[in-house]
Amino acid sequence: QVQLVESGGGLVQAGESLRLSCAASGRTFSRYTMGWFRQAPGKEREFVATISWSGGSTAYVDSVKGRFTISRDNAMNTVYLQMRSLKPEDTAVYYCAVRVAAGIPVAAALYDYWGQGTQVTVSS
16 A cells, blocks of 8 residues: 655746645555646646656656656655646646556556645636
């Protein structure tokens, strides 16, 4: 079993930055793919970014490329999402997820454990 706790969300103005953190516990974090997803009101959960166990491979949804950076610290069992130049359309609940297998998929169904989410609100 894996437990995930997200933090770092909040209310910011457009153009500002936030860094989300996701602390993992329960299993060997360093062996797993980690991902960030988000869900805006009335919309389906959307892939944002993912990172391989080594940190050597990453992927992003097109709408955040160049603005968001995913990273991980395996010694701290933590994955981060640095978000810059935030836009109102980035407003959502952000979730981190663990995939207990290889690969960096974008489909939410391929991730096995999920955190409770942290709210990010970007005002215009």
